[in-house]
Amino acid sequence: MMEKKMEKGEKEVRARFAPSPTGWLHLGGARTALFNFLFVRKHGGKFILRVEDTDKERGKPEYEKDILENLEWLGIEHDEFFRQSDRLEIYKKYLRQLLDSGVAYVSKEEGGEGKRDEVIRFKNPGQKIVFNDLIKGEIAFDTKELGDFVIAKSLDEPIFHFANVVDDREMGITHIIRGEDHISNTPRQILIWRALGDGEPASSAGKQPFYAHIPLILAPDRSKLSKRKHGESVSVAFYRQQEYLPEALINYLALLGWNPGNEQEIFSVKELIENFDLAKVQQSGAIFDVEKLDWMNREHIKKMPNYQLPIIKKIKEVLGLGEDTETEKILEKIAPLVLERISKFSDIKIMAERGELAYFFQMPEYPKELLLWKKDKDEGKTRARLGRAREILAAQGSTLRFNLTELMTLAEKEGKGEVLWPLRVALSGLEKSPDPFTLLEIFGKEESLARLDKAIKML
C-alpha cells in the first residue's frame, strides 16, 4: 500500500471506526469504515478499529465476530484494535476526575424498571457550540436544551458519549469520520471533550479532532437503512454470501456519496486511496442501487486476470462435476459464455437451476415441439433441414474450429430461423441458449452429430 511520508512536525492522521456489536456489519457501517480507511491510507496515518461494547444488554459476541470478519473480507484492515470493555479502568479514572472537579455529579433518580436510582450526570454549562464539519461546513448548536445529560450509569458503566470521547482523546484521534446521524451527538461530545481539559494529556490527546459527517445510505424509500425495515440485504454478509467480489462492493460503496470529479467509475482499492478526498464527499444521502452494484461487480470480474477460474470452480460445485479432462475442456470453453450471463458468482447456481448448464455435459432431454421454428412448424421440413445441416457438419474435419460458412449459406437460403432454431435446440435442448455456432464449436464434431441425430430421430 502506498503511504505518504509524514512531514516533520506534522501530526499523524489517526481515524477510527467505532462500531457497537449490537448488529451485523451493515452497508452504512462498511462505508463509514471504508471512508476512514481510504482517508487514513491516503495520508499515511493509522486506522483504528474500536469495538464499543459498553452496552452489556444488547451487545453480542457473534455481532462483533461478524463485523470483524466482514471488514476483513472487504480488505479494510486496521492498524490498531481496541475493545471498550477492556478499558473500564480508564473511563473510571476520568469519571473520578470529572466528579472531583465538580464537572460531573452523582444524581439521584427515580429508578425502577431497569433504571438506576443513581447515575452520573454531566453539569452542562449550556454553551453555544460551533464546529466546522469537513463535509457539511459550519454547524452551530445551542446546548442549553440538552440539560445535564447522563454520562455513566456508575463508575464502572460509562455510556456511549463519555467512553467515546475519552477514547478518541486517549487514542489521539485526529479525524472523526462517521455517519451524519451522529451530528446531533457532536455538541455534547465536544462539551465532554472540553471538560476533560488539556490537563491530562493522555498520549497525544488534547486537541479537538476534525469532524466529518458523511451522508447516510438510504433505502429506495429514502429512509435510513435498517435491518428491521429492509431485511438481510442491508448486511455486508448478504453480499458476501451472494459471492460478490469484495473489491466491487468497495468500489460501489466508495462511489456512493463520493466521486473524484472525473468520469471514471471502476476503481481498484489502490486507485480509490490515491483519489480519495473528504472535500468531495456528497452532502446528501444516497440510495443503494443493487443494479448498479451488479454492473460494477461484473466489470470487476471481467478485469480479473483469471476470471475463468472462479467461474469453473463454481460450476463444478453447483453441478457436482468430476475431474476428467473432457469435462475440464468444456468448462474452459463455457466460462466466457457463463460470464456474459451472470453478474455475481452465485448467479451460476441460478443458471444451473434453470437448466442452463447441464446440457453442456450431457445429452439434453426436450419435447420435439421445441425443435419447430415458430414461423414454420412443419416437421418434415425441419427434419430435412437438420439433415442438410448434419451432412454439412459430417463433411467437416474434426478440428476444433469448423468452417461454418456453408451452414450459414444454407440458413440464408432456407431462412435463418428455419435452420438455426432447430439446430440450436438440437444442441442445447433449450428455448434460450447461446447461438448454434458457438455450441457447435464447444461440442466438436462427434458430439454435435450425436445431438443432431437424436433430434432427427425425434421428428
Add this chain to the structure above:
RNA sequence: GGCCCUAUCGUCUAUCGGCUAGGACAUGCGCUUUUCAAGCGCAGAAGCCGGGUUCGACUCCCGGUAGGGUCACCA
C-alpha cells in the same frame, strides 16, 4: 413538535457564476449468425418553489416547501 442536515435525469453523480446542463446504471429502440446473454449505436429523461445579489444564476444569500436525521440510564 424542538434542534440539525439536505435538495440536478427513475438512481448514483459532473458543474466550484457563462449550460446547447456532461457521464454511468436502469429504461426504450436498433445492429450483429434465429432465441437468450453480452457487445456496439441511438433515443427519452433533471436544476423543488418564490424572492434577492449580479451583465449573467443549477451554482451565492434569504424565505417557503419537501425529504431525512436526532431528541435514552443504546451506540
